[in-house]
Amino acid sequence: MKVKEEKSKGLMKKFTAVIDAADFEKEVDARIERLAKTTKLPGFRPGKAPKAMLVQKYRPAVLGEALDHIIQASVNQIIQENNLRLAFEPNVKLEKFEEGKDITFSMEAEVLPEVKLGDFSKIKLEKLMAEVPSEEVDKSLEYIATSRRQTQAIEEDRPTQKGDIAVIDFVGSVDGVEFKGGKGTNYPLELGSNSFIPGFEDQLIGRKKGDKVDVKVKFPSDYHAKELAGKDAVFAVEIKELKTLVKTEINDEFAKSLGEKDLAALKEKIAERIKQDYEAASKMKLKRALLDALDKEYNFEVPQKLVDAEYDGIVKQYEHAKAHNELDEYEKAKDEKDLLAEYKEIAQRRVKLGLLLSEVGVQEKIQIEPDDINKAIMNEAKKYPGQEKAVFDFYLKNKNAVESLKAPVFEEKIVDFVLAKAQLKEKIVSVQELYSFEEKKGSKK
Numbered sequence: 001m002k003v004k005e006e007k008s009k010g011l012m013k014k015f016t017a018v019i020d021a022a023d024f025e026k027e028v029d030a031r032i033e034r035l036a037k038t039t040k041l042p043g044f045r046p047g048k049a050p051k052a053m054l055v056q057k058y059r060p061a062v063l064g065e066a067l068d069h070i071i072q073a074s075v076n077q078i079i080q081e082n083n084l085r086l087a088f089e090p091n092v093k094l095e096k097f098e099e100g101k102d103i104t105f106s107m108e109a110e111v112l113p114e115v116k117l118g119d120f121s122k123i124k125l126e127k128l129m130a131e132v133p134s135e136e137v138d139k140s141l142e143y144i145a146t147s148r149r150q151t152q153a154i155e156e157d158r159p160t161q162k163g164d165i166a167v168i169d170f171v172g173s174v175d176g177v178e179f180k181g182g183k184g185t186n187y188p189l190e191l192g193s194n195s196f197i198p199g200f201e202d203q204l205i206g207r208k209k210g211d212k213v214d215v216k217v218k219f220p221s222d223y224h225a226k227e228l229a230g231k232d233a234v235f236a237v238e239i240k241e242l243k244t245l246v247k248t249e250i251n252d253e254f255a256k257s258l259g260e261k262d263l264a265a266l267k268e269k270i271a272e273r274i275k276q277d278y279e280a281a282s283k284m285k286l287k288r289a290l291l292d293a294l295d296k297e298y299n300f301e302v303p304q305k306l307v308d309a310e311y312d313g314i315v316k317q318y319e320h321a322k323a324h325n326e327l328d329e330y331e332k333a334k335d336e337k338d339l340l341a342e343y344k345e346i347a348q349r350r351v352k353l354g355l356l357l358s359e360v361g362v363q364e365k366i367q368i369e370p371d372d373i374n375k376a377i378m379n380e381a382k383k384y385p386g387q388e389k390a391v392f393d394f395y396l397k398n399k400n401a402v403e404s405l406k407a408p409v410f411e412e413k414i415v416d417f418v419l420a421k422a423q424l425k426e427k428i429v430s431v432q433e434l435y436s437f438e439e440k441k442g443s444k445k
Helices: 021-036 051-081 134-147 252-257 263-297 304-323 329-333 336-363 370-382 388-397 399-421
Strands: 002-005 012-019 091-096 103-110 124-129 150-153 165-174 177-190 212-218 232-246 423-428
Touching: 012 021, 012 051, 021 051, 051 091, 051 103, 124 263, 134 263, 177 232, 252 263, 263 336, 263 399, 304 329, 304 336, 336 399, 370 388, 370 399, 388 399
Parallel strands: 124 423
Antiparallel strands: 002 012, 012 103, 091 103, 150 232, 165 177, 165 232, 212 232
């Protein structure tokens, strides 16, 4: 095979290859000979039929297979001999194929860039940290106590008031037609909680147990169900029962009900949990700062097809959010043309950083261990208190879910490796600053 590398443009490599006609004929003959060993023709024992008869009968059938095989083998040879690290499968085109003549084909392939890693110890970053204020612990205690409040029936025959729990049945309709998801039975609604559509709860205040009320409301224009957004609706509501919330006393007994020795032990555990949340936020900001530093430090060409694929994924997410009224305030305020241009920059950045981190992983021989996956599953389980076993069972039975954890786990290991090399300076900041993530969207990985 004769191979000529055409003039390359960036990461796009193009080759023209000529396969000798004699080599192709050897491939065709080899396939016919394999058929001859098992094929039975009338008047001949298996494997004894004349080759000329076999060629006449089977050559047209094996030509396509032989052509595919020899071209694929030739493509693999070009990739291997030129040490090509492909970003995508190559585009192969048959340029010339005639009986008895040399075969010509072209191969175009976008390759991964060569990334030269620098000295990560020169990177200087601030690690933002925050102390756990006692008021945060108290606030968490109040939240836990509120979530565990008990209710008791209101025996007094009085009108409803803000703060009461109205146990209601309701059926919602638009233009007289009941809509999906607009029906509920024995629903405990805290009046004044603003958990229902604006104006709904206000119309139940001043009513009594047993009252039937037609609650008239208008769905917000940005309501998540697009078919209801901005429409007038009527809810036929029946107040079946009135209850009041009983305040939970925060004391040692309360702590014991949560499995702790006393209130002091509960506060200590809450403080530790808040501290872990702060550390997670600190790590998130530190990682973002690292990626910003790497983005600024490294500049190399990236495969355009990878950028296009990443950009298409971002745009699909944006279009989905737009169709379901789920755009954030930043996206709503931004001109769509400018927003899409920004997404293109984000796609470029993500691909570049992804290739850079991948190269670190390869050169430093970073690998995912079973313990890494186990820790990741445990972290996922912690997000669902009380349902940890269900989460573990899900991953135990779902291999695809486990596989989906590998990429982020691998990235975190690489990030941790680079951070261990960098110069980190701890800085105590306020909780507000720690949780401030107002960086420009384009700076996000």
